Amino acid sequence: MRVITTPQPLARSRLVTSDSSPSPFRAIANPFVDIVVPVLNEEKILQSSIETLDEYMMENLPYRYQITIADNGSQDNTLKIAKSLAQNHQSVRVVRLVERGRGRALKQVWQSSQADILTYMDVDLSTSLDDFLPMIQPLVAGEAGVGIGSRLMKKSKTSRGFKREFISRCYNKIIKLTSRTKFSDAQCGFKAIRRDVAKRFLPKIKDNEWFFDTELLIKTEHAGVPIHEQPVTWIEDTDSRVKIVKTAVDDLKGLHRVNKELDNRSWLEKMALPMLLIATGALYLFGAMHNGMANSYYAAAVQAASQNWTAWLFGSLDAANYVSIDKPPLATMIMGLSARLFGFSSFSMLLPSVLAGVGSVWLLYSAVKRQFGFTSVTISAVTLMLTPVAALMFGFNNPDAILTFMLTASGYAFLRSLEGRRPLLWLGLAGLFTGLAFNTKMFQGLMVLPAMVIVYLAFAKPPIVTRFLHLMFAGVITTVSTLC
Numbered sequence: 001m002r003v004i005t006t007p008q009p010l011a012r013s014r015l016v017t018s019d020s021s022p023s024p025f026r027a028i029a030n031p032f033v034d035i036v037v038p039v040l041n042e043e044k045i046l047q048s049s050i051e052t053l054d055e056y057m058m059e060n061l062p063y064r065y066q067i068t069i070a071d072n073g074s075q076d077n078t079l080k081i082a083k084s085l086a087q088n089h090q091s092v093r094v095v096r097l098v099e100r101g102r103g104r105a106l107k108q109v110w111q112s113s114q115a116d117i118l119t120y121m122d123v124d125l126s127t128s129l130d131d132f133l134p135m136i137q138p139l140v141a142g143e144a145g146v147g148i149g150s151r152l153m154k155k156s157k158t159s160r161g162f163k164r165e166f167i168s169r170c171y172n173k174i175i176k177l178t179s180r181t182k183f184s185d186a187q188c189g190f191k192a193i194r195r196d197v198a199k200r201f202l203p204k205i206k207d208n209e210w211f212f213d214t215e216l217l218i219k220t221e222h223a224g225v226p227i228h229e230q231p232v233t234w235i236e237d238t239d240s241r242v243k244i245v246k247t248a249v250d251d252l253k254g255l256h257r258v259n260k261e262l263d264n265r266s267w268l269e270k271m272a273l274p275m276l277l278i279a280t281g282a283l284y285l286f287g288a289m290h291n292g293m294a295n296s297y298y299a300a301a302v303q304a305a306s307q308n309w310t311a312w313l314f315g316s317l318d319a320a321n322y323v324s325i326d327k328p329p330l331a332t333m334i335m336g337l338s339a340r341l342f343g344f345s346s347f348s349m350l351l352p353s354v355l356a357g358v359g360s361v362w363l364l365y366s367a368v369k370r371q372f373g374f375t376s377v378t379i380s381a382v383t384l385m386l387t388p389v390a391a392l393m394f395g396f397n398n399p400d401a402i403l404t405f406m407l408t409a410s411g412y413a414f415l416r417s418l419e420g421r422r423p424l425l426w427l428g429l430a431g432l433f434t435g436l437a438f439n440t441k442m443f444q445g446l447m448v449l450p451a452m453v454i455v456y457l458a459f460a461k462p463p464i465v466t467r468f469l470h471l472m473f474a475g476v477i478t479t480v481s482t483l484c
Helices: 046-060 078-088 102-112 129-140 162-179 195-204 212-222 244-262 267-289 296-307 309-314 330-342 346-369 374-386 388-393 400-417 423-446 449-459 464-483
Strands: 032-039 064-072 092-097 117-121 146-150 157-159 190-194 227-231 233-235
Touching: 032 046, 032 102, 046 064, 046 078, 046 129, 064 078, 064 102, 078 092, 092 102, 102 195, 102 212, 117 129, 117 195, 129 146, 129 190, 129 227, 146 212, 162 212, 162 244, 190 195, 190 212, 195 212, 212 227, 212 244, 267 346, 267 374, 267 388, 296 309, 296 330, 309 330, 330 346, 330 400, 330 423, 346 374, 346 388, 346 400, 374 388, 388 400, 400 423, 400 449, 423 449, 423 464, 449 464
Parallel strands: 032 064, 032 117, 064 092, 146 227, 157 233
Antiparallel strands: 117 190, 146 190
């Protein structure tokens, strides 16, 4: 086996994602790297790719290495070519697997390997080999347990079709939202893992197909293993035989399974929110059904909105548009849309108020849950649900129900902006909902603005100058949504 032992200082990783304390991994003084290349019927490109890979590693990788061709049940000349490469190249070996499945191949080869750093890459070499050493260096230094190439980071240079780009971004966004992970690209065929980490987690990975990568990343991150993300240069292989849509569907099924496995909440915690929302809806709907036409003044405006679009737009008190109500029209517009959908009645008019109550409880629950435990979040949501004035308001056609929902949404978005992730987006949404609150009941909707400005300037994470710029942006959003 050809070995390169040229000494070279290790660059420190700047892209480690972890919620845990500094990594406990020891640095590896003289690492042995196993580069696994899973193949299935790749007779056309196998020889050129392996020769290119071997030549590059021999010249640029300062560590001992071997290239393992994992033949995943090929039926063409792939195995024959692989054996020939192993005979002609001391650093190349071949592992033959009868059963197919990329995950199965990687798990089997990695578990039997004695290398310190276990890696793999796609045989088409779509990812630039110049990104390989920066990806594994944090693992060698003990700064991370897993290293991945990412096509979705700002510094990445990716060339691929719109369909594949769209599906990839949507899939990775779903992973982040459902699994609460931080890594950006789950399926780039360019990854590495320390053997001590692999020994701990590979037995826990159940998927044997394309979801193997995602399951490994989710479970290692949830366990607090630091993951190093390396922005890569990546060019799509137009001859790829991956069935993108089918793979994406299978991955979503796997994602659902893994999230269920990692969800260690009690039955009560899992069912608390659904039961709470059902109870809220039932309580407010029961009250609404006993209110008849409620406030006849606003009922007339809703009836007019259900009959005439001009009356709907301007909040007219009658369909002939002689006079408008004394409030901005947003609340009657929403109730008017409901009346148009279901026909004008007490139920259709009051349904938006009931839904606003359910939405307000949901938003409050979500906001408190992000900072406090199950007991606190349950008490806060139940308190809002059972507050007498809330029970009355969310079954009535006054604008207060819609106003409360808009202000609760504004508060939720504002609290998210203080967390430091996408503060400009969340602050902009807070401004938008505040403006919509103004269009529900005028200046009552703007009463929260001074508190938001003071809190953001005092406690937000960005530098002070950036905080002022963020508030200016949110102010523009608030002004535009107020004047609409």
